[in-house]
Amino acid sequence: MAVELQNLTKQFGPKVAVDNLSLSVNDGEVLGLIGQNGAGKTTTFRMLLDFIKPDHGSILFDGQPITPAIRQKIGFLPEERGLYQKWTIEQQMLYFGELHGMKSAAVKTELKHWLSRLEVVGKPTDKVQTLSKGNAQKVQLIATLIFQPKLLILDEPFTGLDPVNTSLMMREIKLLRDTGARIIFSAHNMASVEELSDHLLMLKNGKTVLSGETKAIRESFGRTRVYLEADISDTDLLAIDGVEAITPSNLGRVLKLRDEATGHTVFERVTTPHNYVPAFMQTPPSLDEIFRTEVAATEVEL
Incomplete structure (x- = not known):
């Protein structure tokens, strides 16, 4: 019903x-x-x-x-x-x-x-x-x-x-x-x-x-966000092709990626034998980000 x-x-x-x-x-x-x-x-x-x-x-x-x-x-x-x-x-x-x-x-x-x-x-x-x-x-x-x-x-x-x-x-x-x-x-x-x-x-x-x-x-927006806690500088992360922006979040940072495949590159770069990574999670954009993106897109169309 x-x-x-x-x-x-x-x-x-x-x-x-x-x-x-x-x-x-x-x-x-x-x-x-x-x-x-x-x-x-x-x-x-x-x-x-x-x-x-x-x-x-x-x-x-x-x-x-x-x-x-x-x-x-x-x-x-x-x-x-x-x-x-x-x-x-x-x-x-x-x-x-x-x-x-x-x-x-x-x-x-x-x-x-x-x-x-x-x-x-x-x-x-x-x-x-x-x-x-x-x-x-x-x-x-x-x-x-x-x-x-x-x-x-x-x-x-x-x-x-x-x-x-x-x-x-x-x-x-x-x-x-x-x-x-x-x-x-x-x-x-x-x-x-x-x-x-x-x-x-x-x-x-x-x-x-x-x-x-x-x-x-x-999920339709792609897994283009990575939440990361790791001992690596913003400069080194931004040097990775496909990492577009970094925002502080909680104890770590959120990386905005050009595409999902960039997440594999970031993972390989930060998970070295001598670098402990407490948190690595690749996700779609948050609903708040999607909301803001759609509002901005429709405002441009208008």
């Missing part, structure tokens, strides 16, 4: 916000939707949520158009958090839970479970305005998850979170994926996108620039 977007187009006046977009997310899959601000991500989310209608194309949930009953199965965590500051945590959950068909007793039971699970510092009777920013964000996440959505849409879920709470949220996303939820999320942090996403889709001015399995997309 899947959520499918087929040839979706949405235009606002002369601006085409989403242009012929197609994608699908199956049970237990995570799709990372990336792009610069204004690329069409939020418009895509709004169409998925049935807030706005596409001009062309269709959205199918297990083969059916979005209906109010299906809408109750969709959890949405907006980038702009939407909690009522003067309500208690419990009042928030009762409101959101009942919107998605939950009974009050079930909401109260699940709330206790989630407050403990997400390590929220606060009681059900505390007003949202008394919570720290991090705890308020956790409460917003609970409102998104408490009714066990079949499709989860997360718009910049890690914004403003410290590393501990970011790890906690990533853990929850993985657990939801493992229980069969379909998840679509956007983020500007490419490391989190790469860690979580089974599939990746990049939008630029509403158009699809990249689409496919995250690993396959990276």
Whole structure:
């Protein structure tokens, strides 16, 4: 079973916000939707949520158009958090839970479970305005998850979170994926996108620039990066034909190569009998590099 977007187009006046977009997310899959601000991500989310209608194309949930009953199965965590500051945590959950068909007793039971699970510092009777920013964000996440959505849409879920709470949220996303939820999320942090996403889709001015399995997309750019920890100077490394640039990274350096074959030459040069090499790893460019490259390329085309 899947959520499918087929040839979706949405235009606002002369601006085409989403242009012929197609994608699908199956049970237990995570799709990372990336792009610069204004690329069409939020418009895509709004169409998925049935807030706005596409001009062309269709959205199918297990083969059916979005209906109010299906809408109750969709959890949405907006980038702009939407909690009522003067309500208690419990009042928030009762409101959101009942919107998605939950009974009050079930909401109260699940709330206790989630407050403990997400390590929220606060009681059900505390007003949202008394919570720290991090705890308020956790409460917003609970409102998104408490009714066990079949499709989860997360718009910049890690914004403003410290590393501990970011790890906690990533853990929850993985657990939801493992229980069969379909998840679509956007983020500007490419490391989190790469860690979580089974599939990746990049939008630029509403158009699809990249689409496919995250690993396959990276591999398509070739293994033209080498992470190296070794006792050899930058000058000697740059003297190797095919080594184009060197950047400090962690305890070592990252070498940008002209092609994959250059990696063999570098390996032979640094692994001599008298030269200990703590680390040598040849990889494709990072997702962050690919993102920047694609943005720059499409800007040149424009």
